[in-house]
Amino acid sequence: MKHLTKCILTLSIITGLWSQDKKIFISADLEGVVGAVTGEQLGPGGFEYNRFREFMTAEVNAAIEAAKSAGATEILVADSHGNGQNLLIEKLPKDVKLIRSWPRPLGMMEGIDSSFDGVIFTGYHASTDNKEGVRAHTFSSARLTSLKVNGEVMTEGSWNAAVAGEFGVPVIMISGDDAAVNEVKSVIGNAEGAIVKESISFHSAKSLHPEAAYDLIAEKTSYAVKNIKKYKPYKIKGPVTVSVSFKHYQPSQIL
Numbered sequence: 001m002k003h004l005t006k007c008i009l010t011l012s013i014i015t016g017l018w019s020q021d022k023k024i025f026i027s028a029d030l031e032g033v034v035g036a037v038t039g040e041q042l043g044p045g046g047f048e049y050n051r052f053r054e055f056m057t058a059e060v061n062a063a064i065e066a067a068k069s070a071g072a073t074e075i076l077v078a079d080s081h082g083n084g085q086n087l088l089i090e091k092l093p094k095d096v097k098l099i100r101s102w103p104r105p106l107g108m109m110e111g112i113d114s115s116f117d118g119v120i121f122t123g124y125h126a127s128t129d130n131k132e133g134v135r136a137h138t139f140s141s142a143r144l145t146s147l148k149v150n151g152e153v154m155t156e157g158s159w160n161a162a163v164a165g166e167f168g169v170p171v172i173m174i175s176g177d178d179a180a181v182n183e184v185k186s187v188i189g190n191a192e193g194a195i196v197k198e199s200i201s202f203h204s205a206k207s208l209h210p211e212a213a214y215d216l217i218a219e220k221t222s223y224a225v226k227n228i229k230k231y232k233p234y235k236i237k238g239p240v241t242v243s244v245s246f247k248h249y250q251p252s253q254i255l
Contacts, residue, residue, distance in 0.1 A: 021073040022117040022225060025169070027108050027160055028060050030081035031125035031135040032176025034196040034213035038203050042135070043082055055210055056081070057088045059122045059175065059196075059217055064096055066218035067120070070225035076116075080108035081123070108156065109163040118228050119164045120221060124176040126183050126199075127155035133179035134199045146245040149236055157184035161234040170231035172224035175217050177205055188234040194220040 030042055033056050040046035064075055075096045079087045084101040092098060104110035112119065126133025129146055138147045138156055147154045149162070157180065161171045173192040174184050181193035194217045197207035208216065224231070 020071050022067075022071050022228060023074040023115055024067045024072045024076075024118050024120060024225065025109075025112050025116045025164070026060060026063055026075065026077045026120045026122060027080050028056060028077060028087060029108070029121070029123040029125065029156070029176075030056050030086060031123065031137075032180050032196070033059055033123040034210050035205075035207045036123075036197075037134055037205050037207075053086050053088060054091075056086055056123055057091050058210065058214055060087060061092065062214040062217040063120050063122055063173070063175075063221045064093060066221035067225045068093075070222045072225055076111050078108060078110050106163060107160075109160050112164055112167055112169060114167045114169065116164075116167070116169045118172040118225065118231065119161070119169055120172060120224070121157055121160070121174040121176070121184070122217065124155075124157050124174055124180045124184065126177070126179040127153060129153045130155070130179055130183055132199050133183070134177045134197065134202065134205045136179065136202065146243070148243040150241055151243070152187075155180070155183050155187070158187040158234070161188045162236050165233040165235040168233050170228075170233045172228055172231045173217075173220050175213075175220070190231060192220040192224045 030036060033052060036052055041048045041052040043049055060077060067075060077096060078099040087098060089098050099111050106112060126136040128136060128138040130136045157174060164171060171188055171191045174181055175194035175196055177197045177199045178195045179199045181195050185191055185193055196213040197205040199205050
């Protein structure tokens with residue numbers, strides 16, 4: 001009987017450990033990465049782009065390593081900036097999978113499903129409607145001036161949080177400038193925020209040192225993953241009305 005009791009206790013402990021396994025989805029953008037302020041950091045034509053691909057990758061890795069240390073056992077990353085080919089795949093941990101390029105049905109959230117326990121946003125920026133964020137825009141700075149759902153302004157972060165919410169998955173941490181973090185948190189609730197720079201204007205910010213940014217992202221991610229049960233999915237109540245404002249009238253004519 002004693003041996004049976006020990007076996008049951010051992011099985012309970014093992015089962016308990018297994019139940020703590022966590023699956024994390026990371027959506028990575030670049031405008032909100034530490035130090036990024038102009039187009040020179042954001043695309044292949046910029047003289048600092050290659051350096052900032054490194055910074056973007058390092059921020060994602062900081063989140064990955066912290067999440068794994070806090071109990072995450074599976075991580076999927078979606079490269080969600082520009083052409084979707086920014087993260088240096090060879091510098092990611094070999095057990096992490098990466099979604100690259102376009103088109104993809106769920107956009108910046110491609111790969112999310114109900115099997116995930118939490119979502120992390122890295123390098124995020126404020127919306128077009130926000131007049132304080134660095135490089136603030138919503139999905140397309142060249143085409144859109146506003147995106148609203150049921151009359152409420154949506155950022156890329158809140159839109160993507162709603163996508164995750166459709167699968168019952170909460171956003172647990174977001175990194176970016178102060179405007180981006182505060183804007184998303186004001187909509188979705190109690191996600192952790194790693195502010196890696198403070199916005200001064202559309203093309204200016206007071207930034208942390210990259211290593212300090214990585215440490216902050218790791219700290220916030222670790223806490224979020226360890227306390228993942230406290231976060232709730234962001235869900236939009238139906239019926240849903242989506243309003244889009246374009247910079248030019250041609251797209252609206254096509255629609």
